[in-house]
Amino acid sequence: MKILAPHIANLFFYGNCQGIDESTLRRFLIDDQLDVCNSNNWVNDSEYLEVLSVLVNKVNNQYFGLYYGSYLNIKALGLIADISLNASNLEQAVVLLQRYLDSTFPFVSLILERNSEHFILRLECIVEDKVLKNHILDIVLCFIYRELRIMLVEKYFPTIQLPYSNVDEYTKFLNTIIIKGNSHSLVLSNDVLGIEINKKRVKEIAILLPKFLIMLVKKNRDYKSFSLQVRNMILNMCSPELPSFDQVSKQFPLSDRTIQRKLTDEGQSFRKISDDIKRELSYYLAKGKQIKTQDIACILGYSEPSAYLHAVKRWDAVSD
Numbered sequence: 161m162k163i164l165a166p167h168i169a170n171l172f173f174y175g176n177c178q179g180i181d182e183s184t185l186r187r188f189l190i191d192d193q194l195d196v197c198n199s200n201n202w203v204n205d206s207e208y209l210e211v212l213s214v215l216v217n218k219v220n221n222q223y224f225g226l227y228y229g230s231y232l233n234i235k236a237l238g239l240i241a242d243i244s245l246n247a248s249n250l251e252q253a254v255v256l257l258q259r260y261l262d263s264t265f266p267f268v269s270l271i272l273e274r275n276s277e278h279f280i281l282r283l284e285c286i287v288e289d290k291v292l293k294n295h296i297l298d299i300v301l302c303f304i305y306r307e308l309r310i311m312l313v314e315k316y317f318p319t320i321q322l323p324y325s326n327v328d329e330y331t332k333f334l335n336t337i338i339i340k341g342n343s344h345s346l347v348l349s350n351d352v353l354g355i356e357i358n359k360k361r362v363k364e365i366a367i368l369l370p371k372f373l374i375m376l377v378k379k380n381r382d383y384k385s386f387s388l389q390v391r392n393m394i395l396n397m398c399s400p401e402l403p404s405f406d407q408v409s410k411q412f413p414l415s416d417r418t419i420q421r422k423l424t425d426e427g428q429s430f431r432k433i434s435d436d437i438k439r440e441l442s443y444y445l446a447k448g449k450q451i452k453t454q455d456i457a458c459i460l461g462y463s464e465p466s467a468y469l470h471a472v473k474r475w476d477a478v479s480d
Contacts, residue, residue: 161204161205161266162202162203162204162205162266163202163203163204163205163207163208163264163265163266163267164199164201164202164263164264164265165194165195165196165197165198165199165201165202165203166196166197166198166199167203167208167264167265168189168196168203168207168208168211169196169197170231170232170235171185171208171211171212171215172185172186172196172211174215174228174231174411175215175218176389177231177389177393177411177412178215178218178219178412178413179413180215180218184214185211185214185215188207188210188211188214189203189207189211190203190204190207205266205267209287209289209292212292212295212296213289213292216291216292216295219413223298223329223330223333223410224295224298225294225295225296225297225298225299225302226298226302226329226330226333226334227333227410227411228295228299229298229299229300229301229302229303230302230306230333230334230397230403230407230411231393231396231397231411232299232302232303232396233306233396233397233398233399234372234373234376234395234396234397234398235303239257239260239307243256243257243260247357248356248357249353249354249355249356249357250308250311250312250348250352250353250355250357251353253311253357254270254272254281257270257304257307258270261300265300266286267285267286267287267296268283268284268285268286268296268297268300269283269284269285269286270282270283270304271283271284274350276350277349277350278347278348278349278350279347279348279349279350279352279353280345280346280347280348281304281318281345281346281347281348282343282344282345283297283300283301283304283343283344283345284343285297285300297344298344300344301320301322301344301346302334304346305318305320305334305336305346306399308346308348309399310358310361310362310365310399311357311358311361311362312352312355312357312358313355313358316348316349316351316352316355317336318346318347318348319336319337319338319339319346319347319348320334320336320337320338320339320345320346320347321338321339321340321341321342321343321344321345321346321347322338322339322340322341322344323340323341323342323343323344324340325340327339327340333407333410360455363450363451364400364451364455364459365400367445367448367450367451368400368441368445368459371440371441371444372395372398372400375395375437375440376392376395376396382436383426383428383433384426384427384428385426386422386423386426387423387426387427387428387433389412390408390412390419390423390428390430390433391433391436391437393408393411393412394408394433394434394437395437397411400459401458401459401460401461402434402437402438402460402461405430408430435471438460438461438471439471439475441459441460442456442460442468442471442472442475445459446472453465453468453469456468457469
C-alpha cells in the first residue's frame with residue numbers, strides 16, 4: 161500500500177517542533193534521501209507507520225492525534241479549495257474526500273450511514289496497532305471536522321462522536337460539543353445534503369491560502385529560531401482564524417511559562433507574533449478589496465469591526 165510522500169513531510173515538520181531532528185525519522189525510510197515534499201513521490205505504508213510510531217512514542221502524549229490533526233489545518237485549507245472547485249454540495253464533497261483518502265492515505269475509509277434524521281460519516285482504520293489506530297483516526301477526524309466547518313454555515317456544523325470515556329480535552333481544543341459514541345464519527349442533519357457549500361468561506365480560503373503559504377516560507381529577520389517555530393505553528397493552525405495561545409502551547413513539549421520565557425528571551429511574545437500576523441493579513445486582504453471590512457474583522461478574530469479598525473489605526477501609527 162502506497163502513501164503520498166508529503167504525508168511523511170508533515171510528520172517531519174511537526175517532529176521538528178517537538179525537538180525531534182528530521183534525520184532521526186528519515187532513517188526509517190527505505191530511501192532516506194527521498195524528497196518527501198514532492199507530491200509525485202510515495203512511501204510504503206510500513207515506512208509511514210514506523211515514522212509515526214517513533215514520533216508518537218517520543219512525544220508520549222495521549223492527545224497526539226488531536227494536536228497533530230489541528231497542526232494540519234493549512235493543508236486542509238488547500239484540500240478544501242480543491243474540493244470546492246469540483247463539488248456543489250456536501251454529498252459530492254464527501255465523495256471527493258473519500259477518493260482523496262483512498263488515493264493518498266488509504267489507512268482510513270469514510271463509511272456513509274443515514275437514518276431518518278441524520279447523515280453520519282463514520283471513520284474506519286485498517287491499522288492493527290490500537291494506539292496508532294486511534295491517533296490516525298483522531299488526526300483524520302480533526303482534519304475532516306475543520307473542513308466541514310468551513311464548508312457549512314454554523315447551524316449545520318457537525319457533531320463529533322468519539323469512543324473515549326473522557327472527551328474533555330477534545331471539547332476544549334476543538335471548541336465544540338463532543339458526545340460519547342462507539343466510533344469516530346461526524347453526525348450531520350439530513351437537511352445538509354441539499355445545501356450548497358458555503359461559497360463565501362470558500363472564497364475567503366481561495367484568497368487567503370496563497371498568502372498563508374508565502375508567509376510560511378518567508379524569512380523574517382525579526383524572528384529567531386523559537387519565535388519562528390511559534391509563528392509557523394500559528395500559521396499552520398489557522399482555519400483561517402488564528403488559534404489561541406492555549407491551542408498553540410499544546411503543540412510544544414514545554415510548559416506555558418517556558419514558552420513565554422523563550423519568546424521573551426528572543427524579544428517576542430505570543431501576542432506580538434499574533435498581532436504581526438494579523439497586521440500582515442489585514443493589509444493583504446484590504447489591499448485586494450475582495451472581502452468586506454466586517455468579514456476581515458471576523459477572520460482576524462475581532463468581535464466587532466470597530467475593534468478591527470482600531471487595531472488598523474494602531475498599526476498605521478506604529479508604521480508611521
